Amino acid sequence: MSVPSLNEALALMNQGAFTDARAICQQHLAHRADNFNARHLLGLIQFKGGNLIAATKELTKASKMNPAPRFKAQAFNNLALVLQARGKLEQATAACHSAIHLQPGEMAFHLNLLGLLERQHGWSDIVQHMQATPLLSSNEEALLFHAVALRHQRAHAEALDILASLDSSIEVESERALNLCLLHDSETVIGRWQAGDADPERLILIADYIAEEGHAAAATPLYEIVAQANPNNLSVRHMLNAAQGTCTAEAPSDYVRRLYDTHAQQFESRLQGQLDYNAPELLCRHLASMLDHEHLINAADLGCGTGLCGAELRKQLSIDELSGCDLSSQMLQLAAQKQVYNTLSCCALIDFLQTLKPVELITATDVLIYTGNLKPVIEAIPGVLKPGGLFAFTVERHKGTEEVCLHTSGRYRHSQRHIEILAEQQGLRVKLIEPFPLRLENSISIEGLMVILQRV
Numbered sequence: 036m037s038v039p040s041l042n043e044a045l046a047l048m049n050q051g052a053f054t055d056a057r058a059i060c061q062q063h064l065a066h067r068a069d070n071f072n073a074r075h076l077l078g079l080i081q082f083k084g085g086n087l088i089a090a091t092k093e094l095t096k097a098s099k100m101n102p103a104p105r106f107k108a109q110a111f112n113n114l115a116l117v118l119q120a121r122g123k124l125e126q127a128t129a130a131c132h133s134a135i136h137l138q139p140g141e142m143a144f145h146l147n148l149l150g151l152l153e154r155q156h157g158w159s160d161i162v163q164h165m166q167a168t169p170l171l172s173s174n175e176e177a178l179l180f181h182a183v184a185l186r187h188q189r190a191h192a193e194a195l196d197i198l199a200s201l202d203s204s205i206e207v208e209s210e211r212a213l214n215l216c217l218l219h220d221s222e223t224v225i226g227r228w229q230a231g232d233a234d235p236e237r238l239i240l241i242a243d244y245i246a247e248e249g250h251a252a253a254a255t256p257l258y259e260i261v262a263q264a265n266p267n268n269l270s271v272r273h274m275l276n277a278a279q280g281t282c283t284a285e286a287p288s289d290y291v292r293r294l295y296d297t298h299a300q301q302f303e304s305r306l307q308g309q310l311d312y313n314a315p316e317l318l319c320r321h322l323a324s325m326l327d328h329e330h331l332i333n334a335a336d337l338g339c340g341t342g343l344c345g346a347e348l349r350k351q352l353s354i355d356e357l358s359g360c361d362l363s364s365q366m367l368q369l370a371a372q373k374q375v376y377n378t379l380s381c382c383a384l385i386d387f388l389q390t391l392k393p394v395e396l397i398t399a400t401d402v403l404i405y406t407g408n409l410k411p412v413i414e415a416i417p418g419v420l421k422p423g424g425l426f427a428f429t430v431e432r433h434k435g436t437e438e439v440c441l442h443t444s445g446r447y448r449h450s451q452r453h454i455e456i457l458a459e460q461q462g463l464r465v466k467l468i469e470p471f472p473l474r475l476e477n478s479i480s481i482e483g484l485m486v487i488l489q490r491v
Contacts, residue, residue: 038062041072044080053084071102075110082117090117098133108137112144115151122311124155145171149180158184175201182210191218205237209244216245216253225260235261239271243294249476251278251443274445282441286405288362288383290445295340295363303341303369310474314400314429315344318485319351321467322396322427325487331355332395335419337384337428338362338402342370348398349375356394360387388415395421399428401473404446407439413457413488420490425466427487430454432470434482444476454486463488 039059047056057080063073078093094114098107111134118127131148138144145168152161161184164171171177178197185194191214198211212224228238238261245254255278261271270290276283326332331353336345339359348354360380361367367379380387384402397420406412416426433440433448440448451468458465466487473483 038066041076044076048076048080048083053080056080057084069100071097071100071106071110074100075106075113078110078117079113082113082120087117087121091121098130104137105141108134108141108144111137112141112147115147119151119154124151127151128155139168140170142170142174142177146174146176146180149177153180153183156187158187162188179206179210182214186210186214186217189217205240208237209241212241212257213245213248213250213253216256217250221253221256224257228260235265235268239268240297242271242274246274246278246443246445254278277441277443277445280441282407282437282439282447284406284408286407286445286447291405292362295361296365299341299363299365299369303343310476311472311480312401312474314471314473314483314485315347317471318344318398318400318427318429318487319347321485321487322348322398322425323351325425325466326352326396328353333357334396334398335359335387335391335394336376337387337397337399339370339376339379340366340402342373342375344398344400345370345375346373348396352396358391360384385411385415388412388419391419393419393421393424395424397424397426399426401429403428403430403449407441407447409439409449409454409457413461413463416488417461417463417490422490424490425487426463426490429473429483429485431473432482432484449484451484454484458488462491464491 041059041063044056044059047059057077060073060077060080063070064077074093075097078090078097081090081093091114094110094117097110098114101107111130115127115130115134118130128148128151131144131151134141134144135148148164149161152164161180165177165181178201182194182197185197194214195211198207198214201207215221215224224241238257242254242257242261245257255275258271258275258278261268262275265271269287270293273283273286273290333356334348334354336348336357336359339345339361342359345357345359348357356377357375358378358380359370359376360382361370362381362383364381367381370376371379384399397416403409403412420426431442431446431448433450435450438450438453442448454468455465466489468484468486470482471485472480474481
């Protein structure tokens with residue numbers, strides 16, 4: 036019986052039939068262990084199938100073989116992508132350099148390298164690579180990397196010169212505006228906007244970009260212009276409150292919805308790949324030590340997003356029924372693709388809780404960061420938890436004297452004592468409350484609180 040071709044394995048991989056595709060490659064390798072194409076493809080199949088450690092092993096073997104340089108370079112580049120997905124950025128960078136050494140004219144390899152350097156905040160390395168590689172001088176994506184790196188080195192005039200040569204896009208316009216605002220020239224940004232279509236949403240996107248880059252004060256004049264033109268824009272008012280330190284009860288639903296609809300496609304890769312976010316895994320690990328694995332439980336995931344927590348719940352716990360809710364329809368579409376939820380609802384979490392039948396577990400990872408007043412949420416929990424049930428969530432930690440504050444990021448931070456008092460008022464027992472590194476923000480680790488409350 037003949038072995039199916041590697042082309043068939045490739046087609047099966049593209050169809051998501053990873054087990055069958057892997058079996059074909061392994062048959063080829065059993066016949067000839069030095070078959071580069073089979074080894075390389077097997078590495079890609081493992082990568083596409085989510086087995087990153089096995090993918091690293093196979094692609095490392097492929098990169099040590101001696102096919103034509105262009106094929107060996109591709110193996111190194113794919114190895115870099117796998118290592119990047121595993122968070123091994125220095126090793127990924129080395130693999131990228133190896134790919135470029137073998138095939139210096141391949142633009143994709145250079146762009147991968149620039150992306151890796153950006154994630155490591157290697158601003159001087161980006162500038163040096165751009166200067167040493169004339170090939171990149173005509174590539175707009177590479178030039179944008181260059182401009183961002185120059186801005187981080189406070190070479191704003193040089194950055195603006197590069198940006199002036201690029202086609203107009205929201206990314207280019209936002210980076211140009213950030214450089215101008217850092218030069219205390221928000222008037223030019225506002226003037227250009229007024230001379231154009233003066234679309235408030237576009238100026239909000241630019242201001243949001245500036246704030247997300249850690250320059251909330253620089254974004255304030257832009258938010259103020261929109262607020263003057265549209266005083267009823269609650270999203271803009273929220274960011275102005277954040278910049279001014281005015282704490283409110285919660286972020287407007289439209290603000291949260293727009294924020295996550297806009298970033299849905301990049302959400303997971305940015306959180307896990309760039310911001311060192313692993314709260315769902317850590318929270319579920321604690322839950323796994325507390326819950327009885329011999330009995331299936333029903334659970335609800337508030338603000339489920341793309342399903343990161345839902346996937347961990349299915350992986351680490353004995354889940355029967357799992358429901359989720361989120362304000363962002365774009366995030367829910369991605370969550371549905373994971374096929375871990377029995378039902379998904381596009382609504383606010385309080386509305387969701389009002390319709391929820393009692394369950395054994397409720398989770399809320401990185402969602403209450405948009406709620407300042409936690410009391411309505413905590414009050415609703417006992418009514419939808421079965422006796423002995425758990426409410427597990429994470430928030431950003433506030434270390435000041437206030438119970439809660441609205442940070443310039445537009446997110447709320449809560450004190451440990453504040454949560455303990457609310458739990459006590461509702462008769463919920465504190466099973467766990469401890470600080471932990473929640474995520475990175477502009478290269479700084481944001482401390483969170485991991486909380487598990489129990490209905491007695």
